[in-house]
Amino acid sequence: MSLQLMLERWLAQAARKTIAREKPLIIGITGTVGKSTTKQAIEAILHTEELEGTVRVTKKNYNNELGVPLTIFDADAPGRSPFKWLSLLAKALTISRGWQTTGVRVFVLEMGADKAGDLAYLTSIAPPQISVITAVTSEDTSLPPVHLANYPSVQALADEKSTLARVVPEGGTVILNADDPRVFAMRHQTRAHIMSYGETDASDVRLLSSRIKTRTENSYLIPEGLEATIQCFQHRITLVIPGVFGRSMAYSTCAALAVAHALDVQAEAKELFMRYFKPMPGRTRIIPGKNNVTLFDDSYNAAPASVMSGLRDMAALELAPGQRKIAVIGEMRELGEGSEAAHRKIGAEAARLGLDFFLPCGTLARVMAEGALANGMPEDRVKPLADTLDAIPLLETILKPGDVVFMKASQGRIDSHGVRMERLVKAFMAEPERARELLCRQEERWNSV
Secondary structure, three states: OOHHHHHHHHHHHHHHHHHHHHOOEEEEEEOOOOHHHHHHHHHHHOOOOOOOOOEEEOOOOOOOOOHHHHHHOOOOOOOOOHHHHHHHHHHHHHHHOOOOOOOOOEEEEEOOOOOOOHHHHHHHHOOOOEEEEOOOOOOOOOOOOOOHHHOOOHHHHHHHHOHHHHOOOOOOEEEEEOOOHHHHHHHHHOOOEEEEEEOOOOOOEEEEEEEEEEEEEOOEEEEEEEEEEEEEOOEEEEEEEEOEOOHHHHHHHHHHHHHHHHOOOHHHHHHHHHHHOOOOOOOOEEEEEHHHOEEEEOOOOOOHHHHHHHHHHHHOOOOOOOOOEEEEEOOOOOOHHHHHHHHHHHHHHHHHOOOOEEEEEOOOHHHHHHHHHHOOOOHHHEOOEOOHHHHHHHHHHHOOOOOEEEEEOOOOOOOOOOOOOHHHHHHHEOOHHHHHHHOOOOOHHHHHO
16 A cells, blocks of 8 residues: 555544535535536525535635545645645644634535545545435446546446435435436435426426526627526525526526535525626636637536536537537546547537537547538538647637537546647637636646646
């Protein structure tokens, strides 16, 4: 066992002791897509007078074996620095022994699962009393979920995600996406109270409609935010969320409203959400671009379901005559054997939706292009590119005022070839000086990837 692994396990045990002693409410979130946005939405509705200052949510993307303890101890990843590790361990020791407290009454924790057994480990550290399970598969069940490369089957992945349903005690609440059959089936695996959300009629929190709101500017229709109408148990509410787009954002809002109902704060949930919700960098953000171009920045990561959803969101957008819809899509990684077929389907969907230009990037760009061409997209509108940055000179010649550009790809932890789409967003945003505020992966460590 390596020294780092030993330290991580000690840190996890310290976090486990802290949770057992302080007994905060744990809200756990898992799913193949939508975890981070759901976390942000839940955080917003917890800004009640009673809980103010006592809620802590997952920091950054700290949703694994090291990340969950880091959130519990309100610490940053120490990396390779011995001094940062010593400081972290000292803080964990102080809190786990009870010499200090976290001061937290509610933890909202993302829980990721790269492989089988991850969620059992994470829930042993922080057992949730409320679980939210966002998704396993998409509406098109032939599309592979992200991380499928690490599981023998989609059902094995679903079984892993269902851990969050099984561990909730009888007095707790499990909140399930009713539109995902594999997720909704998890209601049979728990004795906790079940709540559901989605578009199906039987959902407790039902998404009735969602659309991208626009404003008129210089004869163009400029996207400015998402409008969603939701039936939340007996109450119908309409929310306008500035600076974001997409049905996926509406789903996260529904999940948060279900949490509000479980905690009996539903009466003030809408007001709290509208006041405190903060969109996350790289997640369904609307960013003004140069020369009256609008950027749909969903560059943080990519799975087939979320790419399809984003393409459909843009296709449904109402624009003025002459405005165009352009998609720049990079690689989707960790898909296993179904990767090539999934990329081809993305191209086919771009053609079916009638996008004006489709620019696939990376080693599977030609596969995506083949999917688009085979489904009738004109050859002069499909431009496969070897790398993400190759799109910069091409877009400089293509873009016109009023155009809307959707940008999405995997994050590229190991290499940036055909991914890291935030670099493209930065090249075309109207205020590049705000990149650290608005874009994902602006930390120094990403410059070397």
